[in-house]
Amino acid sequence: xxxxxxxxxxxxxxxxxxxxxxxxxxxxxxxxxxxxxxxxxxxxxxxxxxxxxxxxxxxxxxxxxxxxxxxxxxxxxxxxxxxxxxxxxxxxxxxxxxxxxxxxxxxxxxxxxxxxxxxxxxxxxxxxxxxxxxxxxxxxxxxxxxxxxxxxxxxxxxxxxxxxxxxxx
Amino acid sequence: xxxxxxxxxxxxxxxxxxxxxxxxxxxxxxxxxxxxxxxxxxxxxxxxxxxxxxxxxxxxxxxxxxxxxxxxxxxxxxxxxxxxxxxxxxxxxxxxxxxxxxxxxxxxxxxxxxxxxxxxxxxxxxxxxxxxxxxxxxxxxxxxxxxxxxxxxxxxxxxxxxxxxxxxxxxxxxxxxxxxxxxxxxxxxxxxxxxxxxxxxxxxxxxxxxxxxxxxxxxxxxxxxxxxxxxxxxxxxxxxxxxxxxxxxxxxxxxxxxxxxxxxxxxxxxxxxxxxxxxxxxxxxxxxxxxxxxxxxxxxxxxxxxxxxxxxxxxxxxxxxxxxxxxxxxxxxxxxxxxxxxxxxxxxxxxxxxxxxxxxxxxxxxxxxxxxxxxxxxxxxxxxxxxxxxxxxxxxxxxxxxxxxxxxxxxxxxxx
Numbered sequence: 001x002x003x004x005x006x007x008x009x010x011x012x013x014x015x016x017x018x019x020x021x022x023x024x025x026x027x028x029x030x031x032x033x034x035x036x037x038x039x040x041x042x043x044x045x046x047x048x049x050x051x052x053x054x055x056x057x058x059x060x061x062x063x064x065x066x067x068x069x070x071x072x073x074x075x076x077x078x079x080x081x082x083x084x085x086x087x088x089x090x091x092x093x094x095x096x097x098x099x100x101x102x103x104x105x106x107x108x109x110x111x112x113x114x115x116x117x118x119x120x121x122x123x124x125x126x127x128x129x130x131x132x133x134x135x136x137x138x139x140x141x142x143x144x145x146x147x148x149x150x151x152x153x154x155x156x157x158x159x160x161x162x163x164x165x166x167x168x169x
Numbered sequence: 170x171x172x173x174x175x176x177x178x179x180x181x182x183x184x185x186x187x188x189x190x191x192x193x194x195x196x197x198x199x200x201x202x203x204x205x206x207x208x209x210x211x212x213x214x215x216x217x218x219x220x221x222x223x224x225x226x227x228x229x230x231x232x233x234x235x236x237x238x239x240x241x242x243x244x245x246x247x248x249x250x251x252x253x254x255x256x257x258x259x260x261x262x263x264x265x266x267x268x269x270x271x272x273x274x275x276x277x278x279x280x281x282x283x284x285x286x287x288x289x290x291x292x293x294x295x296x297x298x299x300x301x302x303x304x305x306x307x308x309x310x311x312x313x314x315x316x317x318x319x320x321x322x323x324x325x326x327x328x329x330x331x332x333x334x335x336x337x338x339x340x341x342x343x344x345x346x347x348x349x350x351x352x353x354x355x356x357x358x359x360x361x362x363x364x365x366x367x368x369x370x371x372x373x374x375x376x377x378x379x380x381x382x383x384x385x386x387x388x389x390x391x392x393x394x395x396x397x398x399x400x401x402x403x404x405x406x407x408x409x410x411x412x413x414x415x416x417x418x419x420x421x422x423x424x425x426x427x428x429x430x431x432x433x434x435x436x437x438x439x440x441x442x443x444x445x446x447x448x449x450x451x452x453x454x455x456x457x458x459x460x461x462x463x464x465x466x467x468x469x470x471x472x473x474x475x476x477x478x479x480x481x482x483x484x485x486x487x488x489x490x491x492x493x494x495x496x497x498x499x500x501x502x503x504x505x506x507x508x509x510x511x512x513x514x515x516x517x518x519x520x521x522x523x524x525x526x527x528x529x530x531x532x533x534x535x536x537x538x539x540x541x542x543x544x545x546x547x548x549x550x551x552x553x554x555x556x557x558x559x560x561x562x563x564x565x566x567x568x569x570x571x572x573x574x575x576x577x578x579x580x581x582x583x584x585x
Contacts, residue, residue, distance in 0.1 A: 013206055017199040025195040026188060036197060036205075043206020048213045102191050124181065125188040140476045142493050142537070142549045146505065156180055163183045 009050045013043050016063055023064060026121045027071045029110030030103075038074065042067040064126055065136040068118050072137070075114035101162055108158040116151040119144055266294040267425040272301040275421045276316060281412070283307035285314075293318070293428040304394050310403030311394040316386065316416075318426050323383040331377050331385065332357040333471055348414065353381040356417055358410045363391060371399075374406045376417035384426040388417045449583060451477025451492050455550075458577045464568070467556075480556050486563030487556035492548065494583050499545035506541060516543030517579065521571055526553055532562030538574040548578045 020042060024035035045066055046053055053059050109117055115137070122133040123144075130148070134141045155163075269290030277285050288303035302315035321328045332355040334345035342361035349355050356378040363371035371393050378386045390406040390413065393399040408416065450472035456479060459466075467487065468480040478491040498505075502518060510520040518541045526533035537551040552567040552574060569577075 010203070010207070013203040014199065017202045017206070018196070021197045021199070021202060022192040022195045026192050032195065032197070035195070036202065039197075039202050040205040040209050043203065044209025044213055047207055047210020102194060105187050105191050120184070121188070124185045125192060127185070138476075140478075140491050140493050140551070142491070142539075142551060143476060143495070146493075146495070146498065149505070152178075152180065152184070155184065159187075163180070163187050 005050055005054065008054055009047060012054070012059060012063075013046070016060055017043065019060075020063060020067055023067055023121060023125065024071070026106075026109065026125055027068065027117060029117065030106035034074075038067060038070050041070050045070070064122075068122060068136055069138075072114060072118055104159065104162060108155050111158060112151050112154060115139075116147045116154075119147040120151045120155070123148060265428060266292050267299065267428045268292040269295065269299075269301065272299060272316070272425060273303070275419070275425075276301050276303065276314070279416050279419050279421075280305055280314075281307060281408075283407070293425050294430060299425055299429065305390075305407060307407045309407065310392070312391055312402065312407045313393060313395050313399075314388070314390045314406075314408075316388050316422065318387075318422055318429070319385045320383050320426060320429065321379055321385045323379075323381060328379050328383065328385075332379050334359060344410070346410070350418060354418065355379055356414050358414050360410065363393075363396060369401075371396075371401055372406055374408070374410070374413060376410075376413045378414075378417040380423060382423075384423045386417045386422040386426070388413055448474035449494065449585060450474060451494055452479055454582055455479055455490065455492050455577065458580050458582060459569075460573070481568060483568045485568065486554065488563070488568045489553045489556055490550065490567075490569065491552075492550045492578075495547045495549075497545045498541055498547040499543075502541055505539055505547075517541065519575065519579070521575070523571070526555070532565070533560070534562070534566070536567050536569075536571060536574060538571065538578045540575075540578040546584060548580075548583050550574050550578045 017039065020039045021035060024038045024042075025032055028034045028038065042063060046059075046063055053062055056062050109120070112120065118137060119133055122128045122136055123130070128136065130141050130144050134144045137144070269292040272290045272292065273285075273288045276288075284306045285303045286306070288301065290301040291299055293299045299318040300315065302313065304311050305314045306312065321331060332347055334342075334347060334357055342359050345357065345359040345361070347355060347357045356376055358374070358376045360372070360374045363369065363373045371391055373389060373391055373396075375387065375389045378388075390408055392403050392406045393401050451474060452469040452471060455477060456466055456469070459479075459481065464481040464483050466479050466481055468478075470477040470479070475495070476491070476493050478489060480487050480489050482488070506518040506520045510518050512518050520537075520539045522535075522537040522539070524535060526535040533553055533555045535551055535553050537549060539547070539549040541547045552569055554562045554564050554567040556563060
């Protein structure tokens with residue numbers, strides 16, 4: 001990598017690592033070890049492609065897309081069929097205010113199939129449109145819509161009123 | 170369509186807020202993450218896949234130059250593990266390396282009469298992988314050209330995707346085609362653009378070749394003397410698609426790939442995600458269900474399962490038709506099939522939606538027929554009166570009637 005590009009990459013990575021990590025923690029439903037792994041992998045992939053990535057309109061958005069795909073690729077490798085994790089993930093306690101409700105939210109996320117979770121994170125954490133989410137995950141808008149409906153239904157059932165209390169500022 | 174982009178449901182608002190709060194609670198040692206990410210990036214490059222990423226998403230790592238002066242000429246010596254030491258060379262029996270200079274000479278020989286200048290190259294034992302580039306002028310204008318070499322796992326998704334033309338719906342190009350050569354190699358030639366949004370009309374034509382052994386050759390040429398930030402010098406890049414294909418197929422490149430040391434850290438045979446049950450290739454099935462002889466198909470998503478699309482034209486304007494084939498969808502039946510839906514005697518539910526396209530250009534509408542069998546198998550087909558999601562309408566209504574969409578969605582061909 002040329003020096004100028006290398007510098008540009010380093011600057012980008014430093015600026016985005018925090019957000020990528022937070023996204024990864026939500027994707028993994030609080031498995032911080034896996035989240036770190038996914039962020040490193042994502043940054044590694046961006047490093048390799050930086051010449052191109054830096055020229056796309058929105059490298060930050062692209063990085064999030066790579067993260068989501070990396071996460072799904074990881075999940076696919078783990079199990080051949082899509083299945084919600086039945087056991088709580090290996091969650092590192094980082095002492096940053098693990099309120100019971102936060103844990104409840106993460107636990108609810110962990111009960112969603114990986115793809116549904118990716119849709120929820122892109123739609124409601126990244127604020128992407130259905131179309132953008134579909135593009136990022138290589139699925140149709142119809143599939144995103146379906147997954148969204150399904151995931152919201154499950155989360156509503158799991159969280160109910162609790163979420164309202166937690167989300168209140 | 171019951172699509173509302175804004176989160177009108179209070180629960181969705183709460184979920185967004187909840188995720189923001191939950192997400193904010195996670196913090197990591199960012200410097201460590203960045204450092205580890207860069208290490209992985211370098212390791213990926215070491216895996217010699219760097220300069221060879223598939224098709225439209227490919228990149229060129231601009232040359233690092235500094236070719237080592239090692240004897241040229243690869244060979245078919247067995248690929249033994251080479252311990253990648255600090256020098257990148259190993260004392261163990263590695264196949265003889267092909268130098269950067271040898272690669273430059275190879276390119277020079279393969280090009281038609283003209284002048285090749287400003288050459289840069291890496292040999293097969295140099296990081297991040299063999300590469301040769303230069304500026305070629307056949308007398309009609311200087312043009313940048315580059316060849317990158319690497320390996321892909323034979324038969325892997327990566328290998329397939331490398332040589333599969335990307336959906337034109339999503340990547341801009343003028344032409345793209347994939348050819349299988351007599352030796353079993355597959356080569357894709359794409360006539361595209363340097364900038365996907367075409368803010369500058371620099372053309373980028375490329376050939377991506379993968380042999381049955383997993384040797385990967387990528388050739389790119391531009392109609393400008395540099396990949397970017399250089400004026401267009403000629404209407405088109407110098408090598409025709411056929412010439413480009415031949416250049417990529419030259420055996421000298423494969424010999425060079427064979428001379429690359431195998432990366433000891435490279436995972437062997439990464440499992441490729443494939444469907445667990447037999448599933449139909451969506452686009453070909455959709456094509457087979459179109460009324461015979463009335464439509465021309467200009468684009469297709471290929472053999473993907475689960476989701477596919479075609480761009481069809483009955484002579485009155487292009488239409489994007491997308492299909493999803495899913496299983497285990499019974500749990501959302503209530504939400505997908507409201508009071509306006511129909512239930513067939515066998516329990517299959519059918520819903521029809523007609524409305525403006527979600528992201529459509531002016532005048533674009535989307536017609537959808539959604540079907541769900543009682544066992545949870547779902548086929549949903551959507552059609553636009555435009556050739557791509559963001560394009561303006563090409564006609565007032567889509568080409569296939571609702572009745573036809575319904576017949577297609579209910580076809581037993583989706584479930585062999």
